Amino acid sequence: xxxxxxxxxxxxxxxxxxxxxxxxxxxxxxxxxxxxxxxxxxxxxxxxxxxxxxxxxxxxxxxxxxxxx
Numbered sequence: 001x002x003x004x005x006x007x008x009x010x011x012x013x014x015x016x017x018x019x020x021x022x023x024x025x026x027x028x029x030x031x032x033x034x035x036x037x038x039x040x041x042x043x044x045x046x047x048x049x050x051x052x053x054x055x056x057x058x059x060x061x062x063x064x065x066x067x068x069x
Contacts, residue, residue, distance in 0.1 A: 003038065003067040004046065011039040012069035019066045030057055032067050 006012060014036045017024045031052040032038070039051040046061030059067075 001069060002065045003040065003050065003069050004043075004048065004061065004064045006040045006069065008040050008043050011037055013037050014067060014069055016068045017066060018068065023063070023066060027063065027067065031055065038067070038069065 003012075014032055014034055016034060017027050017032060019027075036052055040048055041051050041056060042049040046064070048059045048061075048064045050057050050059055050064075
């Protein structure tokens with residue numbers, strides 16, 4: 001399921017990243033790789049604040065929908 005369905009306060013592991021090579025590379029550079037533990041810190045109407053590898057990141061809804069957990 002996409003990370004956008006998790007809800008704030010939930011943790012799961014990334015299972016896959018969807019999108020073209022540039023999008024997948026960008027998300028990988030941010031730390032979203034298969035097996036990484038992610039936590040949804042806040043959901044702001046589709047945009048998310050996510051914790052990954054000890055860092056908080058803001059993701060717009062389009063990028064967040066491409067991360068599957």
